[in-house]
Amino acid sequence: MSLLPSTSSSISRRKYDVFLSFRGEDTRKNFTDHLYDALKRSGIVTFRDDPKLDAGEEIASELFKAIQQSWCSVIVFSETYAFSGWCLEELVEIVKQKNKKGHKVFPIFYNVDPSELRKQKGKVEQAFVEHEWRYKEDKILRWRNALTQVADIKGWHLNDGHESEFIGDIVRKISVKLCQMCPVVHDKLVGISSRLEELYSKIEIGEDDVRIFGICGMGGIGKTTLARVVYDQMSSHFEGKGFIADVREVSDKFGLVSLQKQLLFQILSDEGFNFFNVHEGNAIISHRLSHKKVLVVIDDVDNEQHLKCLVGRRDWFGLGSRIIVTTRDEHLLQSYRVDDVYKPTTLNDNDALRLFNLKAFDSETVPEKVFIELSKHVVKYASGLPLALEVLGSFLCGREAAQWKSAIKRLEKDSNKEILDRLRISFDGLEEREKNIFLDIACFFNGEEKAFVMKVFDGCEFFPDIGIDVLIKKSLLTVNKNNKLWMHNLLQEMGRKIVREKSIEEPGKRCRLWEEKDVYHVLTKNTATEGIEGMIIDSKRESKKMLSLNVNTLSKMKKLRLLKVLCLSNCDDLKYLSNELRLLDWTGYPLRFLPPSFQPDNLVALLLPYSRIEQLWKGNAPLYKLKVLNLKGSQNLIKTPDFTTTPNLEILILEGCIRISDVDPSIGVLSRLELLNLRGCKSLRNLPTKIGGCKCLKTIDLSGCHRVGNLPKNLQQVEFLEELDLSETDIEKPPSFIFQFKYLKVLSLNRRKGPSSKLGTNLPSFFQVFQRGSIESMPLMLHSLSGLTSLTSLKLKDCNLCEGDILCDISCLSSLTFLDLSGNNFVSIPSSLALLSKLQYVGFSNCKELRLLPELTSTEAVNLDGFASLELVPNPSKVCNSEGFPWFMGLHCYRLAENFNVLKWLRRRFKHHAISRKKFDVVMPGSEIPSDS
Known part of the structure; x- marks a missing residue:
């Protein structure tokens, strides 16, 4: 940094x-x-x-x-x-x-x-x-x-x-405050203020205890630079100081004793220490420094022995001492029980551009217009990594625009060696299985869901629980808030370069293939070798060249573990797939069956969305390792497989398989099944009666299964269910047991607009005109909601609910945050709705009869679209009282727009958000925009 x-x-x-x-x-x-x-x-x-x-x-x-x-x-x-x-x-x-x-x-x-x-x-x-x-x-x-x-x-x-x-x-x-104001001798440093403020709040130099503190992050993110700034600013507050730089490199070249002597010399200014082993050094350090308040930085540590011989125990140093350790390995800090860890982040876009400009132009701004877009290209490539920004800025400094363009094009093909060599240090210290995990993620799985990738790696016997944790702790990988694996693009490029280096000229000799041109070369030139373990085929860009799978090419890939095909239709003679496959992911698989010679014993994930497959396999193929089966949109699929040979299946996706009328009753053996997605299976008549055997089910999606009219009674045995979607089914009265699922978080009972399928086919049209002059289905029959203690989302859209159909015990749903009551027919809403203290969103769109809103003091978003009859909101602030609410939809609410109280409320909102600078949305009809005065 x-x-x-x-x-x-x-x-x-x-x-x-x-x-x-x-x-x-x-x-x-x-x-x-x-x-x-x-x-x-x-x-x-x-x-x-x-x-x-x-x-x-x-x-x-x-x-x-x-x-x-x-x-x-x-x-x-x-x-x-x-x-x-x-x-x-x-x-x-x-x-x-x-x-x-x-x-x-x-x-x-x-x-x-x-x-x-x-x-x-x-x-x-x-x-x-x-x-x-x-x-x-x-x-x-x-x-x-x-x-x-x-x-x-x-x-x-x-x-x-x-x-x-x-x-x-x-x-x-x-x-x-004093440390922040001390003079910094380092020039051209970008982004210091917020980092130093956070660092000093952790270090707390005013305390009399001894503290060990870590700065941890990927290579090139600025750990050493940050430690040096802190060291320079804080050292005057201590009786002695020492900055031991490049510990990993010095230790490899000169040994640990040389580092101990360096530490003693820097703090005591004494060269007379004459010892020859680490144990003597430990004794001298602990004796000479135990009464001295010191500041010590141990830079670039990658081994616990470095800490044992330089830091030892806290009582080696006098009260008030502070020890700062920089490393790429967070686990090293955790195992040594450091007091706190600071993780520098990459620079934001503005700071990244400033740093690059300082290196490239010796200025914070671009001196010539021609370089503005070129600079942005380089900054985007560096993705906020200070090392890359400095190296590339220095490299391009003083060069002409044409040379810049050439260098940028070269970066797309071959990354800067100095940058990747620095990043590779962490990779070289990994065990073999961890290296394989890293390379697989770099080539195939960057941005994928962690849980899914873990299943695949587990099938490869890579032991991902520990392996992925090691990569995370060594700052080579992160998991984002959506639980997806994320690798910095320069780390990804470093991993891919390692693969390319196995055979620079002939891609068929590499272990992993992901680039279109390399895959095209291997498949068309028939240069595949047995060493290929993973491959992505995406022929969208090469479609004019009619890429096809050659039977001989795939037959050479005996060790192929991972195959992802994104766009390939020309493979009529496909007769072979590697029996080592753990992942077969083929969007639009064009054949009716899998190759008969394929023995999927090792298969963990079979993903064939939008395929033409009619039947997965004939007979009882052993699939004991299969955990994920996705046949979404496979409209030719006639029936589901026999599940007795897939007892470890955890995810089953049959969404949009419109010809399936029944699910094989053997599904009851899937005791580990967690997700069952049957959305849009229009021919499906019911769930098998043995569904209760799926004890681990957390999600069932039957939305759009128009012919499903009831649920089997033994579904109530699935006691850990968290999500249940029965939208647009033919279930008019949900069974009472679904309202007793105490772990259920999401329940969707949305109905189709218009007549129900039963009424529409069995009654003359004039009998379908009900009291409101429109075609209506029977109202949804709700049971008591009090058993749904964990529910956070309830969807009751177009359920023809009338006055009294919303039960007063809805107030028992203390965890509810999302409620959709759109398209119903009630005139008023129970006041008990106001007791839902965690409710964030409520939808009333197209509730044409509703005339008065309840008080919803905690709500952040309200949808009143099509609420034509609404006339009064006695106190709009009680409808949507949250100061931070971001969204209010009142389209077609003409009478509401005429209400003076509403306009007054909007004016107050404009003022509040103008001051706080928070974004919020209001959609209302009317003849004027409310002023802010």
């Missing part, structure tokens, strides 16, 4: 760090004395006046000079502070330095109320009454103004608290 201080944050060293202003007779012998000692112990140079001066009437000139030579003032406002003309004169000078020279001021309100100081009431008022008898009016006015200004500054308040804790907090915060 590279970090740039702003000019205002850098100061020249002053004589004092802190000037203490206080009333001697109030606090000199107690609070102020303890505070002074604590500041001194933390290495903060503090000025405190001579106690002999207390009796003097006039402030000494030395005190003015001390204020001017201090970086900040700490003012202890005690009960009688304002009675001292001396203190008030100090205060005037402090304010003068603050306003003219940026002198920092930190007030402490020691058992006094800041408002009394600001308003000059109580004892402060008494003090000024006395002063007015003795001093001139202009001096009194200066004192009053100074007191008011300082009392307005945010400070520390002590009211009957523990003074030791209070003082510790003050010292820590002043230490952090």
Whole structure:
């Protein structure tokens, strides 16, 4: 990382760090004395006046000079502070330095109320009454103004608290501020402020304990640079210091003893240590440094032995010492029980561009227009990695635009060697299985769901539970908030380069193929070898060349574990697939059957979405390792397979398989099945009666299964169900047991618009006209909702619900955050809806009869689209009261738009969000836009 201080944050060293202003007779012998000692112990140079001066009437000139030579003032406002003309004169000078020279001021309100100081009431008022008898009016006015200004500054308040804790907090915060303001000698550093603030808050140099602290991240992210800045800024607060750089490299070349001697020399400036083994070094370090407050940085550690011989135990160092360790391996820090870890992030786009420009143009801006877009290309490639930005910026510095364009094109083909070599250090230290996991992710699985990839790797016997954790701890991989694997694009490129280097000229000799041109070469030239373990075929760009699978080509790939085919239709003679396949992912598989010679014993995931397959296999193919089966959109599939040979199946997706009328009853043996997706299976008549055997089911999706009219009773045995979607089925009265699933989080009972299938086919059209003059289905029959204690989402759209159909016990759904009641026929909503304290979204769109909204004080988003009849909202703030609500849809609510209260509410919202700068959406019909005044 590279970090740039702003000019205002850098100061020249002053004589004092802190000037203490206080009333001697109030606090000199107690609070102020303890505070002074604590500041001194933390290495903060503090000025405190001579106690002999207390009796003097006039402030000494030395005190003015001390204020001017201090970086900040700490003012202890005690009960009688304002009675001292001396203190008030100090205060005037402090304010003068603050306003003219940026002198920092930190007030402490020691058992006094800041408002009394600001308003000059109580004892402060008494003090000024006395002063007015003795001093001139202009001096009194200066004192009053100074007191008011300082009392307005945010400070520390002590009211009957523990003074030791209070003082510790003050010292820590002043230490952090001082470190941030110290001069930084490093030039061209970008993005320092936020990182240093977070770092210092963790390090807490004001405390008297010994702390070990880690800075961890991928290669090139700036760990060493950041540690160096912290070291330079903090070292003056310690009795000794040492920065042991490049520990990994030095240890390999010269051994651990040389590092121990370097540590002792840097701290003690003594070259006379004559020892020859690590154990002697340990003894000397612990003896000589155990009473010394030191700051030590151990840089680029990759082995626990480095920590054992340089850090040892905390009692090796004196109280107040701080040890900072930089490493790529988070597990190393965890196993050594460090106190805290800081993980630098990549630079944001603006800082990345600034850093690159500084290296390429020696300026934060691009001097010539022609380089603007070129610079953005390079910055995008670097993805915020400081190492890449610095290396590429320096490489392109002084070159012409044509050379820039050439270099950028070359980067697309072959990444910069210096960057990738630095990144490769972490890869080279991996075990063989971890290397395979890393390369598979780099070539095939970057951005994929972690859970799915773990299943595949488990089938490859890569032991992914520990392997992926190792990669994460070594900063080679992360898992994002959506639980997807994410690898920095330069790490991905490094992994792919490692694969290419196995055979630069002939891709058929590599172990993994992912680039279209390489795959095209191998398949058309028939250069495949047995060493190929993974391949992606995507012929969309090469479609004009009519890429086809040659039977001889695939037959050579005996070790093929992973095959992903994204676009390939010309493979009529496919007769062979490797029996080593763990993943077969073929979108639009064009054949009716899998090759008869294929023995899928090792298959973990079979993904054939939108295929033409009619039957997976004939007979009982052994598929004991199969965990994922996805046949989504395979419209020729006539029946599901016999599941007795797939007992470990966890995910079954048959969505859109419109010809399937029944699910094989053997599904009951799938005791590990977690997800069953039958969405849009229009011919499906029911679920098999043995579905209760799927004890681990968490998700069932039957939405769009129009012919399914009931659920088997033994479904109630699936007690851990979390999601159930019965939308647009023919179920008019859901069985009571589904309202007793205590782990259910999502329940969708949305209906189709228009007549039900039963009414529509069995009754004449004139009998279908109900009391509201429109064709309606029978209303959904709801049971008590009180058993759904975990429910977070309830969808009841177009269920023909009328007055009283929404049960009052809906208030029992204490976890509910999402409720959709759109397209129903009630006139009013139960007031119990207002008791849903966690409700964030509620939908009332197309509820044409509803005339009055309930109070929904916690709701963040409301949809009233098509709410034509709504006339009154007594207090709109009670409909959507959340200050942070982002969304209000009132399209076609013409009568609502005429309501003055609503417009008044909108005006208030405009004002609130204009101040907070938060985004929010309001859609309303009307003839004018509400003003913000």
